Amino acid sequence: MSVTTERRTDIGPPHYEQFLHPIIKANYGKWKYHEGLKPGVFVHVAESGDSIYTVRAASPRLISTDFVRKLTALADKYSDGYLRFTSRNNVEFLLGNKDNIDPLIKELEEFTLVGGTGRSISNIVHTQGWVHCHSSATDASGLVKVVMDELAEYFTSMKLPHKLRLAVACCLNMCGAVHASDIAILGVHRTPPRIDHKNLPNLCEIPTTVASCPNNAVRPTSIEGRSTVKVDEDKCMYCGNCFTVCPAMPIADALNDGVSIWVGGKISNARTEPMFTKLAVPYIPNNPPRWPEVTDAVKNIVEVYAKNAKPYERMGEWINRIGWPKFFDLTGIEFTKYHLDDFRHAGTTYRRSLQNRY
Amino acid sequence: MSVTTERRTDIGPPHYEQFLHPIIKANYGKWKYHEGLKPGVFVHVAESGDSIYTVRAASPRLISTDFVRKLTALADKYSDGYLRFTSRNNVEFLLGNKDNIDPLIKELEEFTLVGGTGRSISNIVHTQGWVHCHSSATDASGLVKVVMDELAEYFTSMKLPHKLRLAVACCLNMCGAVHASDIAILGVHRTPPRIDHKNLPNLCEIPTTVASCPNNAVRPTSIEGRSTVKVDEDKCMYCGNCFTVCPAMPIADALNDGVSIWVGGKISNARTEPMFTKLAVPYIPNNPPRWPEVTDAVKNIVEVYAKNAKPYERMGEWINRIGWPKFFDLTGIEFTKYHLDDFRHAGTTYRRSLQNRY
Amino acid sequence: MSDDLKTPLLDELEKGPWPSFVKDLKQMASKKPMVKDLLRQLEKSYRDKRGYWKHGGLVGIMGYGGGVIGRYTALPDEFPGVSHFHTLRVNQPSGWFYTSKALNELMDIWDAHGSGLLNVHGSTGDLVFLGTVTDELEPTFRDLTAKDWDLGGSGSDLRTPSCCVGPARCENACYDTLALTYDLTHKYQDELHRPMFNYKYKIKMSGCPNDCTAAIARSDMGIIGIWKDDIQVDQAAFAEYVDSGMDIQGSVVDKCPTGCISVEGKEIKIDNSNCVKCMHCINTLPKALRVGKERGAAVTIGAKAPIVEGALFGSVMIPFMKMDNFEDMHDLIERIWEFWDEHGKNRERIGECVERIGLATFIEGIGLDPVPQMVKQPRDNPYIFYEEYYEEES
C-alpha cells in the first residue's frame, strides 16, 4: 500500500533575487565604483547614478535567534528590511538612505562593533571548537573572542598598512582559512592517539583506518585474537586523521593539546600570488578562559607588522620584503627546528641560493 | 720478502703557486676592479696599480696534445709562459704586457676564436657523447661544434642582453650544467631498456638493479629458472639508471634516441636566485653530422631572446618577465602535454593563482 | 542534575569590546535547557582543557545522505540536555542576501525545533542550525521546506556552493556569481543531498581575482571571474587622483607585479599584454580603472586543507571561459566528476587525485588541451613519458 506524501525535497535554496534591495536589483551588474566613507561604511555608485550604502558590523557567528532578531529589527528600521552576511560572517545592512547610516551605527554599537572594512582586521574566520566538535584541540569561539577583544581597535579603525585577515581552527582539519591567512591560530594535538582496543574492532574498519594515516604509522595487529591496530609513535605527527575515520582512536590530550600560530598567508591575487601561511610559534599550551599567551603573541605580531610594513603590504608581502630572519628578529619569536619543514615537499622550502640576509 | 718500491702515491696535485704569473703572485687577493677592453679581453687592476691582461680563446675541449702545444707556444711567446683554463673550458692567456694582446689574438685567430667574455655566448659545457661514453643518446662534441658554428658571432661579440650559457649532455646523467643553463641540449632515450636475459644473471646484481629504478619499473623475475629482471614498460621513463648499474639492460635505440632542448636556467645569484632549466622542445631526432633541426631551434631561441630581452636579463629572467605563454608564442615552439610536469614535485609547478597572461 | 548555571570561566568571556557569544548564549540558556547544558559542558571543557563530544552517528533526513551532522555528548549523565546536539546545514541563498522577513521565519522554525543557536554562517557557507535532537530533525526539515528552504551538503557529496556578493554590489564582478551559484545548486540537488562521491566536492565562486570567497584556497573547484582584454581607463578620474596628491608611484606603479604601468603627466599607461590581472591597480584606483569588457571566468581545480597530503591551492585548469550561459560549465563539472569517479580513491579529494595522476593525464581525461597558462613553468626534470616512438623497419 503506497502512501501519498506531501514531503518536499530537493527544492534547493530560494532564489536570491527576492532578497535584493530594490536599488541593487535595479543596478545589478552595473556598478561603477565604490568608496569607503568611514570604518564599516561604504557606498557603491552605479552607472545610473544610484547609490547603495553598506554598514558592516561584527557578529560572533555563534549566535542565537535573539541576536538575529536584533539584526532584523534594525534592518526593518533602517535598511528597508534588507541585510546580508559576508564571507567572514560580518553582517551588512544595505541602505538606500544615507541619513540612516549614523542612527543605525548608534544602535549597533550598543551590542556590537562597526568596522572591518578597508585597512582593518575583519572578523576571524573560525570553527566549532569545544562547542560542537569531537576533534578539537582547543576552543574556537573563545579564542576569537579574546583575540578580537585585544584587537578591537583595528576592527573599528583603518590604521593598518593593509587588510589583515585572521583565522582560527581547532584542529588540523582546518575548517576555515588557516592555511591562507595573514595570521592563523591553529589548535594542535601533540601526542599520538590512544587506542581503545575493546571497541575498535566493532567501531572501525581496519583497512580504512590503516589507510587513513599519511605517514604509515597505523598498522594492523591483533590482540587476544581480535583484529585491531597499533600506532608507531615515532611516525605519528598527530594529525588526527585516524581518529576522524575511527572513533576508537581518541587523540585529545588535555595536558598536551594547545595552539600554534602561523603567519603570512593570503588568498587574493593582488600584487602577489596566493601564499600559504607559515609557522611562527610552534606551541602554546591551552590557557582558557582568556589564553593570555596567545593574545600576547598575536598582538605582538600585529603591532610589529603595523609598525614596519609599508602601505598595501599584506603580512606575507612585508615578510618577503624584509626576509624571515628579520621577521623572527623583530618579533622576538624563537626560530626552532620545528620551523624547518620535514613533510612531503620539504626540500622546496630550503634556501637554495646565496641570497640571504644577516 | 718485502720489496722496497719507489712508487709515489697520494701526492695530490702540484701547488698552484708555481703556476701563477708574477704579477698575479704579487697582487694575489688584492685586486681592485676589472674592465672589459673588447670581446675576449679584459684587464684586472690591483690596489698596487699593477695590471694583468687576460685574452680568452675558444677550445673544443676534446683536443690533442698538438693543440695544447700550440697554446703553450703562444703562451711562451706572449704571456711569459702563463696560461689557464676556465670553468667553461676556454683558454686564458695572462699577459703582463698590454702590447702583446693584439699579436696574440692575431695568431689565435688562425685556428680558433677569441671572445666569450661579457654579454656573449661562452663555450658550451659538455660531455663525452659517442666519443667515449656507453650511455649516450647523442654525440656531444659534434653538437657543440655545429651549434657554435651557428652562434660564433655571439662568441666574438658582446651584443646580447646578457651572458648566455649553454650546455650539452648526452644522456639524463647530465654530466655538466644542463639542469641550470640558459639553453641546454640534452640527449634523450625514448624507449625502455632491452634486457639481455642471457648475460644479465652473470653481469648484474638483481637487488641493485631493481633498486636503481626511480619509478619501480624494474622487477625481479625468473626465466627458465635463472634469476633476471623484467621492465614494466608503462612505468619506464627512459632514464637509463638501470643500465648504469646493469650493463645487460642497454637502452640506446638508434631510431628513437635524440635530443631535447631546455631553457631558462641560471646559476649565479645575481638579481634572481639560481633557476633550473625548463623544457622547451621535448624531442628532435638525431640528425648527424650537423643536426640542422637542433641548430635551427637553438638559434631561433637565441635570436628571439636577443631581440626581446632587456639589458642584464638572463634567459630565465626574461621569460619570467614576459611569462611562459609569451615565450612559446614568440619562439613558435609548440606547448604540449610533455611540458606539464608529472614527476615528484609536479604539483609545485602548477599555476596556483589567477595571475596569468593571455 | 541541578538547575543552576555556574560558569565562572566562561563569564570571563563576557568582558571586552567584542560581542560576546557567552552573553548571548546565557540569555538563550534561560529559555532553552539544551543551551544551559551546552554552557555547563563548555565550562567543564574550559576547566579540563578538552572537548567532550563524541563522534557523529548516522542521523539524517529521510532520503538525504547529507545536511545533518550527528553529535552527542560524551557525558550524557552529566549533561543530558546535549545528549543529542545535532546540526542542520541550511543552504543559504546566493551571496548570503536575506530579508528580515525571511530570516525571522527561519528563526521561528529554529526556536520551535532546536537550541535556538546558529552559526551565521558555517565555513562552507551554510546557515548552520546548531543543536537539536534526532526527533526534531524531520519536523525542522518539514517546516524549512514549507518556507522554500532546503538543506546543504555534508559527507562525500557536493558541498553547498557559495559565492561573493558579485554583481549584486561590486563593480569588479566579471560574471554573475549569484546566478551561477543558484544554477549549480539547483541543477545538482541530487549530488548535493546524496553522497555518491569519493569525498567532498566544494565549489566556490568569486567574481574577480580578489577572490572574496577564498575559492583558490578552499574549494575543490574555484570559478573566479577574469577578463581578457584591456583594463578600462577613465583618464579624467585618474587625473583627479593625481591632483589629490596620492602617491601613485609608490601605491600603484611600483606595486604592479609585472611593472606594466607607467604614468606620463596625468595619464596612466598600462601594457595590458603583460598585465596578469592581479587587480591591485583597479583596487587602488576604483574610480579610474575598471576590469576589461571581455569578461568570463578562470576555473581552478583541487584546493583543500592539509589533510592528508598537505594543503593545496587550486590550480588553473581553464584560464578563461565565457560565462554567457552555464552549459559549458555543467559539461565541465560532469566530465570532472566522471573522471574522478573512475580514477579517484576513497577519501581522496580531486586535488590529491590530480597530484597523484598528474595534470597532463587529468586534462587529457576531461578533454582539455594543454596550455602554458596551466603552469608556473614547464617541467624542469627530464623524466618524460614519451608516447610516440618509431618501430624498426625490417
Added chain:
Amino acid sequence: MSDDLKTPLLDELEKGPWPSFVKDLKQMASKKPMVKDLLRQLEKSYRDKRGYWKHGGLVGIMGYGGGVIGRYTALPDEFPGVSHFHTLRVNQPSGWFYTSKALNELMDIWDAHGSGLLNVHGSTGDLVFLGTVTDELEPTFRDLTAKDWDLGGSGSDLRTPSCCVGPARCENACYDTLALTYDLTHKYQDELHRPMFNYKYKIKMSGCPNDCTAAIARSDMGIIGIWKDDIQVDQAAFAEYVDSGMDIQGSVVDKCPTGCISVEGKEIKIDNSNCVKCMHCINTLPKALRVGKERGAAVTIGAKAPIVEGALFGSVMIPFMKMDNFEDMHDLIERIWEFWDEHGKNRERIGECVERIGLATFIEGIGLDPVPQMVKQPRDNPYIFYEEYYEEES
C-alpha cells in the same frame, strides 16, 4: 683492417668558424692508430645514430680505486685500435693555472703512453687523458707522479675538488678558493683515491655568489664566498659612472632584488640590512662598489644532477663562516661524512639523503643549530613532530 680513414660525415664537422675537434683528431690520427680507429668508430656512430662503447670494467692503478674510467669498444673486431680506450683523470692544479712548461711535460707523458687526446678539462675539473690501454695505465701513472702529478677521483669517492680563479685574478673573491682547494685535496687524498662512500661527493669552491664554478648546481658541497658587512662604496668612482651617462636607474637600482639601492644626486645609498648579496650592483659598477670587508663563505649541501630523484640545487647549511683557517671546514666535512656514512644508503647522494631524512634531522646530526637563513620560509604544513610533551601527573 684497412688503413684508410674515410669519414665523410665527420668531415662535415671540419667546416665552420668554431675550432674543429675533427680536424684536430684527424691530424692526431696520422700519428696514432688508436685515434684513427676512434674516428672510424665515431663515423659509424654518426651513420648509425648510436654509440658503440661498452660499460667500463674494473681497471685502475694499483692501490687506487678511482681516477681511471675503463672503456672498451663494443666492436673490437672492426675497431681493434679502441678495443681498450680507458680514461685517466689527472687532478688539475687549483684554478686551472699552468705554465707552458708544466703542460708540455704532461703532453709528453700522454704522447708516450696514450692516444694523445684529452679533455681540457672534464666537467668535474680534472685534466682528462682520453684513451689508453690497460697496460699503459701504470707507466702513465709512474711518469705523472714523477713530475708531481696525481690522479683525481671517480666512483664512490671524494671527487676532485675545483675552484674559481678567485683571489688570483678576481676582485670579488671573499676567501682564498685556491688555497682551500689545495688544502682539501691534499688533506683528503685517501678519500679521493679510495672509494669508501655511499656515492660520489663533489666539492666546488666559488669566491663569491656569482658562483663561477656552478657550486650551487654541481657540487654536493658548495663553499661560496660571501661577506657580512656593508658593500664598500667609492662615491667618486660612482659619480664617474653617473657622469658617463650610464642608466643607473635601469641597470642597477631597478635590478636590485630587494630594492635596497637609491641614488641621491651622484651618491649611491645602499640599505645593507636588506641586501641579499646578490652581486648585481657590484658586477655592474665594479669600479665603484666592492664586496664588504667581513668576508667568509656560505656552505651549501646537496646539489646534483637529476638521477634519480630529480636535480637539486645546494641548500644553505651554513650561511656564513670565517675562512681564516680551514680547521672548522675539516671538522664540518668530517661530521658530514660520518653522518652520511651512518644514515645514507648505497648510491644515495648526500642531497638525496637530506631530502629523505629532513634538514632538521641532518643539521642536528652534524651539530648545527637551526637558523632562518637555512630556508626560504618556515614550514607551511602542520605536520610537526613535537618532541617534548607532558606526562600526566598522577
